[in-house]
Amino acid sequence: MIGTTLGRYRIVERLGQGGMGVVYRAEDPRLERQVAIKVLRDDALRGEESRKRFRFEARALSRLMHPHIATLFDLDSDDGVDFLVLEFVAGDTLDEVLASGPLPETRARAIALEVASALEAAHEQGVVHRDLKPRNVILTPRGHAKVLDFGLAHLVPDVGQVSEASTLSGGETLVGTIPYMAPEQIRDGRVDARTDLYALGALIYEMTTGVRPFTAPDTAALLYGIVHDPAPSIRARRPGVSTELERVVAQCLAKSPAQRYSDAAALIRALRGDASGSHDANAGTTAERAETISFRRPAVGMAHPAAAPGAPAAIRSLVVLPFANRSGDPQQEFFADGMTDALIADLAQISALRVISRTSAMRFKGTSTALPDIARELRVDAVVEGSALRAGERVRITVQLIEAASDRSMWAKSYERPLTDILALQSEVARAIADEIRIQVTPEEHGRLGPKGPVNPAAHVAYLQGRFLWNRWNTESLLASIARYQEAIAADPDYARAYAGLADSYSTLGNTNAMPPGEAYPLARAAAQRGLELDPELADLHASLGYVHRFHDWDWPAAERRFLRAIACNPGYATGRRWYAQFLSGMGRHDEAIGEAERALEFDPLSLIIHTAVGDVLFFARRYERAAGYYRRCLEMDSAFGPGHTDLARTLEQLGRHDEALAEFLAAVPRTEGRPEPSSGLAIQLMRAGRKDEAHAMIGELLARSSRQFVSPYGIASFYAVAGDNARALDWLERAYAERDGTLVWIKVHPRLDGLRGEHRFRELLSKMNLEA
Numbered sequence: 001m002i003g004t005t006l007g008r009y010r011i012v013e014r015l016g017q018g019g020m021g022v023v024y025r026a027e028d029p030r031l032e033r034q035v036a037i038k039v040l041r042d043d044a045l046r047g048e049e050s051r052k053r054f055r056f057e058a059r060a061l062s063r064l065m066h067p068h069i070a071t072l073f074d075l076d077s078d079d080g081v082d083f084l085v086l087e088f089v090a091g092d093t094l095d096e097v098l099a100s101g102p103l104p105e106t107r108a109r110a111i112a113l114e115v116a117s118a119l120e121a122a123h124e125q126g127v128v129h130r131d132l133k134p135r136n137v138i139l140t141p142r143g144h145a146k147v148l149d150f151g152l153a154h155l156v157p158d159v160g161q162v163s164e165a166s167t168l169s170g171g172e173t174l175v176g177t178i179p180y181m182a183p184e185q186i187r188d189g190r191v192d193a194r195t196d197l198y199a200l201g202a203l204i205y206e207m208t209t210g211v212r213p214f215t216a217p218d219t220a221a222l223l224y225g226i227v228h229d230p231a232p233s234i235r236a237r238r239p240g241v242s243t244e245l246e247r248v249v250a251q252c253l254a255k256s257p258a259q260r261y262s263d264a265a266a267l268i269r270a271l272r273g274d275a276s277g278s279h280d281a282n283a284g285t286t287a288e289r290a291e292t293i294s295f296r297r298p299a300v301g302m303a304h305p306a307a308a309p310g311a312p313a314a315i316r317s318l319v320v321l322p323f324a325n326r327s328g329d330p331q332q333e334f335f336a337d338g339m340t341d342a343l344i345a346d347l348a349q350i351s352a353l354r355v356i357s358r359t360s361a362m363r364f365k366g367t368s369t370a371l372p373d374i375a376r377e378l379r380v381d382a383v384v385e386g387s388a389l390r391a392g393e394r395v396r397i398t399v400q401l402i403e404a405a406s407d408r409s410m411w412a413k414s415y416e417r418p419l420t421d422i423l424a425l426q427s428e429v430a431r432a433i434a435d436e437i438r439i440q441v442t443p444e445e446h447g448r449l450g451p452k453g454p455v456n457p458a459a460h461v462a463y464l465q466g467r468f469l470w471n472r473w474n475t476e477s478l479l480a481s482i483a484r485y486q487e488a489i490a491a492d493p494d495y496a497r498a499y500a501g502l503a504d505s506y507s508t509l510g511n512t513n514a515m516p517p518g519e520a521y522p523l524a525r526a527a528a529q530r531g532l533e534l535d536p537e538l539a540d541l542h543a544s545l546g547y548v549h550r551f552h553d554w555d556w557p558a559a560e561r562r563f564l565r566a567i568a569c570n571p572g573y574a575t576g577r578r579w580y581a582q583f584l585s586g587m588g589r590h591d592e593a594i595g596e597a598e599r600a601l602e603f604d605p606l607s608l609i610i611h612t613a614v615g616d617v618l619f620f621a622r623r624y625e626r627a628a629g630y631y632r633r634c635l636e637m638d639s640a641f642g643p644g645h646t647d648l649a650r651t652l653e654q655l656g657r658h659d660e661a662l663a664e665f666l667a668a669v670p671r672t673e674g675r676p677e678p679s680s681g682l683a684i685q686l687m688r689a690g691r692k693d694e695a696h697a698m699i700g701e702l703l704a705r706s707s708r709q710f711v712s713p714y715g716i717a718s719f720y721a722v723a724g725d726n727a728r729a730l731d732w733l734e735r736a737y738a739e740r741d742g743t744l745v746w747i748k749v750h751p752r753l754d755g756l757r758g759e760h761r762f763r764e765l766l767s768k769m770n771l772e773a
Contacts, residue, residue: 001039006078009037009085016093016135021054025088031328035073036086054082060150061086063125065326066414067385067400068118070138070148073328089146094203095134102210105241110408111137112204113271114145117400117412119200120264122150123193124414130191132199133180134206142370143407178219179212183227183255194257197267201252201260208245209237213253227255244273272410315403315437317354317380320344322365323397324387334468336388337362339397339426341467343384346430348572348603349448349539352440356380357574357604358471375404378605382410384433393419393457399429401436411436419457448537448569459492466501475514481505496538499531503544510742511551516710517742521552539570543579550583551742554769559583574604578613586745587771590621608634608641619651620749627651642668649685654751658688678702680715684722684752695719712736714743718752729753730761737765747771 001011001024009026015036016023026037040054061072061084074085094111097103103111115137122129129136129150136149176185182198184190205213213231216222231253234246248270254260261267320343325336341358348355356378364374371383386399400412413432417425427449434441434449441449466484469477482505488498503524510520528545531538546562549555563580566573581597584590597614604610615630631648634641645668652661662685669676676682678698686695699719702711717732733756736744747753748771756762766772 006037006039006081006083007076009035011037021084023086028085028328031330033328034088036070036088038084038086039081051082054084058084060127063127064122064150064414065387065389065396065416066118066121066398067387067412068114068144068146068409069121070146071326071387089138089140089148091138091140091146093135094137094139094145094207097139098134098206098210102238103207105208105245106406108204108207109245109271110143110406111139111145111207112200113268114409114412115147115200115203116264116268116271117409118145118147119193119196120268121398121412121414122147123196123264128191128193129196129199130185131176131180132196132203133177134203137203141368178222178226179214181226182257184257186223186227192257193263194260197252197260197264198254198257200267201249204245204249204252205231205234208241208249209234211237245271315381315439316352317356318347318382318384318401318433318437319356319361319374319378319380320347320384320386321374322362326387326389326396327391332390334465335390335395335461337468337471338464339386339388342423342426343386343399343429345539345570345573346426346449347433349570350434350439350441350445351571353434353437353572354380354602355572357572357607359574359609360604360606362471363606370407371402372404372407380404382437390419390461395419395422395425397425397429399433401433419460420454422460423455456492456495459488459495459498462488462491463495463498463501466498466505470501470505470508473508475509475512478505478509478514494534496531496535496541499527499534500538500540500544502527503531503541503548507544507547507551513710513712517552517740521548521740521742524548525552537569539566539573539576542566542569543573543576546576546583547579550579550586550745552740554745556583556587556770572603574600574607574610577603578610581617582613585617585620586749588749590617593617594621606637608638608644611637612643612647615647615651619647619654620746620751622654622751624651624654628655644668646681650681653685653688658685658690661685662689678705680712680719683719687719687722692723695723712741712743713739714741714747718750721753721756724755726756726759729756730759730765733762733765737768744769 002013004011006026008030009028012025012027012034014022014024021038021040024037024039026035027033028035040051055075058072058075061069065071070089071087072084073087076083076085102108115132119129119132127150129147131149132147136147138146138148140146176199178186180199180202182191182195185195202213214222214225214229216225231250234241234249235243248267251270252260252267261270320340323336323340325333327335340361344355344358344361347353348357360378371385375381375383381404383402383404384399385402386397389396394416395418396414396416398412398414401410402408403410411432413429415425415429431449462484466481466488469481469484482502485498485502485505488495489502492498506515506520506524506527509515510517510524524544525548528541528548531541532545535541542562543566546559546566549559549562553559560580560583563576563583566576567580570576577596577600581593581600584593584596594614594617597610597617601607601610601614611630611634615627615634618624618627618630628648628651631644631651634644635648638644645664649661649665649668652658652664665682665685666676669679669682671677678701680699680702683695683698683702686692686698699716702716705711706716713732713736717729717736720726720729720732733744733747747769748766753762
């Protein structure tokens with residue numbers, strides 16, 4: 001089949017073959033990605049029973065969406081050939097890895113935990129794998145496990161009950177791969193979740209010793225040994241294995257299902273070393289336990305005051321990595337990003353937990369950086385990974401919590417809900433993570449993370465599209481985001497988050513002069529105020545209103561109250577902390593500003609804009625060398641980031657290094673037909689470098705433009721102040737006041753205006769703005 005096509009998929013290479021199917025790597029030209037294609041073997045194609053089993057595998061897989069299970073994209077047919085379209089998982093199968101010998105216990109335990117979490121998710125949907133073996137576990141380049149091939153899966157008709165082997169087995173009693181089959185599977189075909197736990201026990205045995213628990217010269221002897229003989233001790237074959245893991249494997253390999261762990265969750269606890277998971281109290285107590293099994297994980301509470309003995313190290317900081325888009329449609333990327341943002345925002349409300357902000361997390365979108373490396377760079381204790389799939393009016397997400405120090409899965413779960421319940425789902429995930437890491441959650445935080453009401457799906461989708469556009473940070477995308485927010489409000493006039501997005505877009509357009517400030521800020525204020533009427537606890541709205549109070553109203557007490565309220569509602573809201581730090585800086589409260597800016601950077605350590613914010617508050621505190629250090633670190637992360645260059649130029653200017661400052665500024669200036677775009681900042685650098693004629697000519701261009709479009713009067717005033725023309729500088733400052741130029745918030749602290757501070761008109765202007773001299 002190599003080189004041919006099935007449907008729209010071009011077959012590239014053969015990956016492997018199982019009992020029923022052959023798997024190929026293929027290319028999807030429409031979405032420009034690689035997929036795995038599974039087709040029935042030629043000998044199986046002749047049997048209708050095999051085709052039924054094939055379609056059954058698709059139905060079973062369609063129930064499952066989990067970070068450690070290969071995702072099913074589609075079931076299709078081409079000229080009578082049925083085929084599955086699956087996630088292509090690069091890496092080596094576990095049997096290929098084990099060909100080089102046994103694994104260290106810590107590595108085997110980490111793999112077992114991830115496989116167990118996959119089984120837990122499958123069992124919750126009533127799906128028993130029934131053929132778990134090393135060939136059906138693949139290890140990705142990052143070292144994580146994915147369970148493959150549900151071709152022999154069994155679907156329990158009534159979740160919670162054991163049952164006979166599927167009628168699709170064609171009457172055969174041996175369904176599976178013999179060395180990994182449980183005794184009951186061999187005796188009479190009875191399977192349930194504990195059958196898979198037996199197979200996982202056999203996998204752990206093989207991973208740690210390099211051999212299977214049962215071997216024999218022929219099939220009959222092998223079957224007899226599995227059913228009747230005790231498995232040889234792991235420590236007899238590999239003495240270095242811990243007694244704890246030996247006990248776990250022995251319980252998995254118990255002959256009676258009732259003597260094994262009651263479910264995958266209990267096995268996971270035992271593998272982690274949690275005493276509550278060992279020697280499962282439910283196992284083997286009554287005959288009824290042998291006939292029934294719970295597939296559902298028990299409900300959990302909000303948080304625990306302290307970790308149990310033997311539990312992992314305390315988790316006090318984490319990063320939520322960008323969720324993977326499992327839809328197969330790049331146009332749905334906004335939905336996965338929106339789920340990432342929402343989980344970050346919910347977790348950031350927990351004051352005892354440091355949650356890395358979106359900007360830093362998104363720098364790892366689409367990268368193959370190893371999770372321990374990400375954790376070290378961000379200085380976090382844990383990593384959250386996830387994926388999202390929106391299918392019509394339903395959403396399916398999977399979430400996994402990984403301990404950074406050991407790179408092992410602590411918890412994983414999949415959810416499926418109507419889109420109307422998306423807010424409640426987001427809060428449920430945040431509460432589950434808080435419970436898992438045993439973080440202290442205050443009653444007020446508990447209330448904020450409580451169940452949310454239903455959401456209008458059309459409003460929520462439009463809001464997510466708006467936020468996706470807003471995060472691109474350019475004028476065209478900001479204007480497009482406003483249209484999406486307005487769509488959301490049209491669909492649901494009471495949707496508070498849409499008003500928060502609208503306020504932020506208008507404020508950003510006003511701050512960048514892409515829209516006249518006198519037009520943008522009143523629109524931003526109206527949106528924020530309406531949003532707060534609907535949801536007075538939404539931190540984004542308080543911060544947005546504080547932004548308007550600062551840049552447009554010059555109502556300093558009101559601005560500070562709003563910024564503080566935003567931080568109280570969401571202690572991890574890095575943008576709110578950045579805005580508050582800059583507010584404090586403009587008020588001359590430099591030590592407070594520096595502390596708050598550095599705190600914002602702790603939450604968003606890879607944010608370019610927050611690096612420049614820390615540099616800014618140091619600049620206005622006249623600590624120029626330290627400020628330059630932050631700007632340089634910003635440029636080390638992204639040498640094309642314009643504000644890093646212009647802010648560094650401003651700092652070098654104050655250090656008297658004028659030629660360097662001009663070169664730095666020019667590195668960021670856009671050009672038209674090879675000529676730099678005129679700006680007051682560039683004119684100032686030309687003036688400082690002694691190129692006065694060029695500087696005045698550039699200001700002349702800006703003055704001409706000001707009759708056609710908004711040009712910051714504050715910028716013109718700064719130029720004349722640097723040029724020593726105090727009268728013109730004061731004229732333009734007064735014009736800035738009349739036009740409510742937001743940049744005037746820096747008048748009290750900007751060193752470029754030092755030559756004006758003795759002027760009576762300058763002191764009067766400070767007084768009118770309620771700023772102390």
